[in-house]
Amino acid sequence: MSAQNCFHCGLAIDENEEIHFDEKLFCCAGCKTVYEIFSSHDLTSYYDFQKSPGATPQDIKGKYDFLENEAILSKILEFQEGDTAIVSLNIPHIHCSSCIWILENLNRIQPGISISQVNFPEKKVRITYNSNIVSLKTIVYTLSSIGYEPYISLENYETGKSNIDRSLTYKLGVAFFCFGNIMLLSFPEYFEIKEFWLDNYKPFFRGLIFILALPSFLYSASGYYVSAYKSIKSGMLNIDIPIALGLIVMFIRSTYDIFMNYGSGFFDSLASLVFFMLLGKMFQIKTYSFLSFERDFKSYFPIAVTRINSDLSEESLPIYDVEKGNRLLIRNQELIPVDGILISESAEIDYSFVTGEAVPITKKSGDKIFAGGKQIGKIIEMEVLHSVSQSYLTQLWSNDIFQKNVDQKHKTITDAISRYFTPILLLIAFGGFGYWIFIDANTAFNVFTAVLIVACPCALALTAPFTFGNILRILGKQKLYLKNALVIEQLAKVNTIVFDKTGTITTNKKSNIAYEGKAISDEDFIFIKNTLRASNHPLSRMLYDFLPEEKKIKIDDFQEITGKGILASIGNKKIKIGSAKFVESAVTDALEIKRTSLHIEIDSLYYGKFVFENQYREGLEKLFATLNTDYQIKVLSGDNDGEKDHLEALLPKNIELIFNQKPEQKLDFIKKLQEKGQNVMMVGDGLNDAGALAQSNVGISISENVNVFSPACDVILDASQFSRLSYFLKLSRKAIFIIKMSFALSLLYNVIGLAFAVTGNLLPLVAAIIMPLSTITIVSFVTFMSNYFSNRKLNS
Amino acid sequence: MSVIYLLITVSIFVAIGFFIAFVIAVKSGQYDDDYTPSVRMLFDDETKFTSQNNESKTEEKQV
Known part of the structure; x- marks a missing residue:
C-alpha cells in the first residue's frame, strides 16, 4: 500500500493535511467521515472489492431543499402508494463493484430503505423506501454524505416511469423458437427416402411445420411488412420491400404446396431467414446505456x-x-x-x-x-x-433542427443499392414467368415464386448490420461512442470538418499559465504562493495549483477585494495580486485586455503577470496536418480573436478561423456549408455548440469524462482519443469499402440461386442450403475484414 | 408407430415451456441489465462481520 494516497478516495495526500484515523491515512476530513460511517455500520468490506473506491463528499447544504416540495417530489418518484415509494436516482460516481456493494447495502446505513438495487451500466440505483420513516431528501443527504451524490436535473422532472422497448427481444425469441423446431421437423423431408412410415406421417409433420411457421411469419417478421409499406407509400424503395415480398411469396407458395400435397414448402428457409435477419438487427444495436445522445x-x-x-x-x-x-x-x-x-x-x-x-x-x-x-x-x-x-x-x-425526425435525414447505402435491386428482381421474375408461361403454366408459377424466394436479399440485408455492428464495437473499445450504426456511413461521407475552439481543440482540464515580466526572487515566490493559498478566487486556485510546492509561511495581513484582487503583507512587505485595474502600475495595451491574467506588485513595484492561456490538446498539430489533406477544416469560436495569431502559427495555413460566433451563428454557418453541398462534421463540446451539432451531418461531442455531460450529438469521443480522429474517419471509410465488397459477394449468391430458380430447379432442400450458407459466409467475411482493417490501422 | 405423435407433441410442449420461461425472464427485466447481477452474486460471502454484531448476518440475508 502506498502511504501517500488517501485510503478512501485514492488521491495523493498533502503532507500537511493528512489525517490519521484507525491506522489509515486520509486526505481530508470528508473522506475520514465517510470511513467512519462505513466502519460504524460494519461496512468496511467496501474497501476490499476495489482499492480506494470512494469519492470525497461535497458540501450540499440547502441544495436539495426542493425535495420537500410535494409537487416536485411526485414528479421525481417512480412509484408512490401508501407509505411505499420507489425512486430511481442517477449516480455518476458508480464505477466499480464496491459501489454496487455499498449502494445495495444502503438499508444498513439509512433505516427506512427496504431495497436498493443498482443498475451498473446505467449508473442508476433504484431505492424502495418507507416514506413515513425517511424522506427522499434524507436519502439524498445520506447518499451525498458517503460520496454518492445523485444527479437530479430537469430531465428527471418528466420521466417517472420509463418504458423499455423489448419487442425485438421477443421477436427474436419467437423466431428462434420457430426456426429450431421447424428445422428438427424438416429433417425427415431432407432425406426423402421412400419409406412407408415417412409417407404415413408426412401430413402430421407438415401440418406442425405450418403451425410453427405462423408466429414467425406473422409476428417476428411484422417489422419488415410495416417498413416496406411505409417505403412504398413514401416512394422510396428500401431493402425491406424485396424482403417482405420474398417472405410473403414464400409463405403463400409453401402453404399452397403443403395443402395441395406438392411438396414440403420453404417454411424452414422462411424461419431461418427471419431469425438471421432479426439477429443482424440485434447485433447492430449496441447501446451504451451510461451515455445519452439526446441530451438538451x-x-x-x-x-x-x-x-x-x-x-x-x-x-x-x-x-x-x-x-x-x-x-x-x-x-x-x-x-x-x-x-x-x-x-x-x-x-x-x-x-x-x-x-x-x-x-x-x-x-x-x-x-x-x-x-x-x-x-x-x-x-x-x-x-x-x-x-x-x-x-x-x-x-x-x-430552432427547427431540434424538432426534426433524425431518422429521415439520411439514406443508407443498403437503400441506395435496393433502388436498383428491386426493379431488376421484379424484371427477372416476370421475365422467367413470361418465358415459361408458353411452355408450362405450372412451371411458370413455380419459377416466378422461386425467383422471389431465392432472391430475397437476406445476405444483402445482413451485410450492413454486421459490418456496422462490428465496427461500432471496435470503436467503442477505443472510446469513440456512436449513437447508432448509421453514423458510420455519415462519417465516411464527411468532407468538411468544423471544430469548435474552446474546450474542443483546447482542453479545459488545465490551463497553461505563463509568467511574463521581471524575475521573481525565491523569497518573493514563496510569498506569492502563500498569499494565493488564502484566496478562494478560482483564478487564484488555478495559479496556486500550477505553481510548484513551497514551504508554508504565515501571512500577517490578508484582504480580498471582490472582483479586483488580493492585498496581503508579511512583516513590512506588501503584495498586490489581481486584475490590471487593481494593480495600477500594470502596463497593458489593448490586446492585453482580451487575455486573462493576474498581475503581481510587491512593495509598490510592478513585477509582471501570470497569463492564463488555452492549453491545446496533444497531437493537435499533427491531426490537423493529416486531416488537411483530405478534408476542408474550419475553426469556429465563440471567443474573441485574442488567440488568433497563436492559432494561425500552430495550424496549417489554409484553415479558416472564425471568431465571435453566437450559438445560432454556429448553426447557420453549418447550414450554409450544407447548402453548398458539403457533408459537414461538427466537433464541439459545450451547450453553445448544441445547435451546430444537431444541424451537422455528424456531430461529435468531445468529453473529458464520458460519464458526465455532453450535448445532444451523434458521437461522443473521449477527449484522450482526440488525436486519433483521423484514424476513426479512415476506419469508417473502410467500413463502406467492406460493405461494397460483401455486396458483390452476396449478389454472387443471388445469381447462383437465380440460376436454379429460373430453370425451375429450386427444390426446398437447395433453398435451405443456399440461404444459411450465404448468410454465414457473409457474416464471417465482414467480421474478419473489419477486424483486419482496424488492427492494421492500429499498428501503422 | 403412433408413439411418434406422442413424442413430438411432448417435445413441442417442452419447447413451449422453455419459450414461456424466456418470455417471463425478458418481461421481468432480466435482460435489461446483464452486468450488475454478475457482480452481485459474488458479494454475500465476502461480508466481514465484527464479533459483536451478529444480527447483521440475518439482515444481509434479507437483502
Whole structure:
C-alpha cells in the first residue's frame, strides 16, 4: 500500500493535511467521515472489492431543499402508494463493484430503505423506501454524505416511469423458437427416402411445420411488412420491400404446396431467414446505456431554484414556474437557470458547460448574467429577466433542427443499392414467368415464386448490420461512442470538418499559465504562493495549483477585494495580486485586455503577470496536418480573436478561423456549408455548440469524462482519443469499402440461386442450403475484414 | 408407430415451456441489465462481520 494516497478516495495526500484515523491515512476530513460511517455500520468490506473506491463528499447544504416540495417530489418518484415509494436516482460516481456493494447495502446505513438495487451500466440505483420513516431528501443527504451524490436535473422532472422497448427481444425469441423446431421437423423431408412410415406421417409433420411457421411469419417478421409499406407509400424503395415480398411469396407458395400435397414448402428457409435477419438487427444495436445522445439543456438544468419572496422568506420553486421579476438565490456550484441581472455585489461564473472555457468570468452587481453559467464561491442573488424557455441559451432549442425526425435525414447505402435491386428482381421474375408461361403454366408459377424466394436479399440485408455492428464495437473499445450504426456511413461521407475552439481543440482540464515580466526572487515566490493559498478566487486556485510546492509561511495581513484582487503583507512587505485595474502600475495595451491574467506588485513595484492561456490538446498539430489533406477544416469560436495569431502559427495555413460566433451563428454557418453541398462534421463540446451539432451531418461531442455531460450529438469521443480522429474517419471509410465488397459477394449468391430458380430447379432442400450458407459466409467475411482493417490501422 | 405423435407433441410442449420461461425472464427485466447481477452474486460471502454484531448476518440475508 502506498502511504501517500488517501485510503478512501485514492488521491495523493498533502503532507500537511493528512489525517490519521484507525491506522489509515486520509486526505481530508470528508473522506475520514465517510470511513467512519462505513466502519460504524460494519461496512468496511467496501474497501476490499476495489482499492480506494470512494469519492470525497461535497458540501450540499440547502441544495436539495426542493425535495420537500410535494409537487416536485411526485414528479421525481417512480412509484408512490401508501407509505411505499420507489425512486430511481442517477449516480455518476458508480464505477466499480464496491459501489454496487455499498449502494445495495444502503438499508444498513439509512433505516427506512427496504431495497436498493443498482443498475451498473446505467449508473442508476433504484431505492424502495418507507416514506413515513425517511424522506427522499434524507436519502439524498445520506447518499451525498458517503460520496454518492445523485444527479437530479430537469430531465428527471418528466420521466417517472420509463418504458423499455423489448419487442425485438421477443421477436427474436419467437423466431428462434420457430426456426429450431421447424428445422428438427424438416429433417425427415431432407432425406426423402421412400419409406412407408415417412409417407404415413408426412401430413402430421407438415401440418406442425405450418403451425410453427405462423408466429414467425406473422409476428417476428411484422417489422419488415410495416417498413416496406411505409417505403412504398413514401416512394422510396428500401431493402425491406424485396424482403417482405420474398417472405410473403414464400409463405403463400409453401402453404399452397403443403395443402395441395406438392411438396414440403420453404417454411424452414422462411424461419431461418427471419431469425438471421432479426439477429443482424440485434447485433447492430449496441447501446451504451451510461451515455445519452439526446441530451438538451434539460439534463444540465436544475429541477428547482430557491426564490426569495417579498417578505424575504425562501421557497423552492419548480424551474418552469420562474417568472420575470422573481428574485432567485444561487448557491455555490449551482447553475443559473435563467437570464437575469446580478443583485449581489459580485459573482464568479463558470461557463464551461456552455462554452468550454475553463476560466470563470467575474460579474459585478447590475451585470447581465446568462443561463447556463455555474456560480462558484458564495451565495448570490439575481433578478430574473426571462423565463426558462426564453433565455438566451434555451432559445436555441426552439430552432427547427431540434424538432426534426433524425431518422429521415439520411439514406443508407443498403437503400441506395435496393433502388436498383428491386426493379431488376421484379424484371427477372416476370421475365422467367413470361418465358415459361408458353411452355408450362405450372412451371411458370413455380419459377416466378422461386425467383422471389431465392432472391430475397437476406445476405444483402445482413451485410450492413454486421459490418456496422462490428465496427461500432471496435470503436467503442477505443472510446469513440456512436449513437447508432448509421453514423458510420455519415462519417465516411464527411468532407468538411468544423471544430469548435474552446474546450474542443483546447482542453479545459488545465490551463497553461505563463509568467511574463521581471524575475521573481525565491523569497518573493514563496510569498506569492502563500498569499494565493488564502484566496478562494478560482483564478487564484488555478495559479496556486500550477505553481510548484513551497514551504508554508504565515501571512500577517490578508484582504480580498471582490472582483479586483488580493492585498496581503508579511512583516513590512506588501503584495498586490489581481486584475490590471487593481494593480495600477500594470502596463497593458489593448490586446492585453482580451487575455486573462493576474498581475503581481510587491512593495509598490510592478513585477509582471501570470497569463492564463488555452492549453491545446496533444497531437493537435499533427491531426490537423493529416486531416488537411483530405478534408476542408474550419475553426469556429465563440471567443474573441485574442488567440488568433497563436492559432494561425500552430495550424496549417489554409484553415479558416472564425471568431465571435453566437450559438445560432454556429448553426447557420453549418447550414450554409450544407447548402453548398458539403457533408459537414461538427466537433464541439459545450451547450453553445448544441445547435451546430444537431444541424451537422455528424456531430461529435468531445468529453473529458464520458460519464458526465455532453450535448445532444451523434458521437461522443473521449477527449484522450482526440488525436486519433483521423484514424476513426479512415476506419469508417473502410467500413463502406467492406460493405461494397460483401455486396458483390452476396449478389454472387443471388445469381447462383437465380440460376436454379429460373430453370425451375429450386427444390426446398437447395433453398435451405443456399440461404444459411450465404448468410454465414457473409457474416464471417465482414467480421474478419473489419477486424483486419482496424488492427492494421492500429499498428501503422 | 403412433408413439411418434406422442413424442413430438411432448417435445413441442417442452419447447413451449422453455419459450414461456424466456418470455417471463425478458418481461421481468432480466435482460435489461446483464452486468450488475454478475457482480452481485459474488458479494454475500465476502461480508466481514465484527464479533459483536451478529444480527447483521440475518439482515444481509434479507437483502
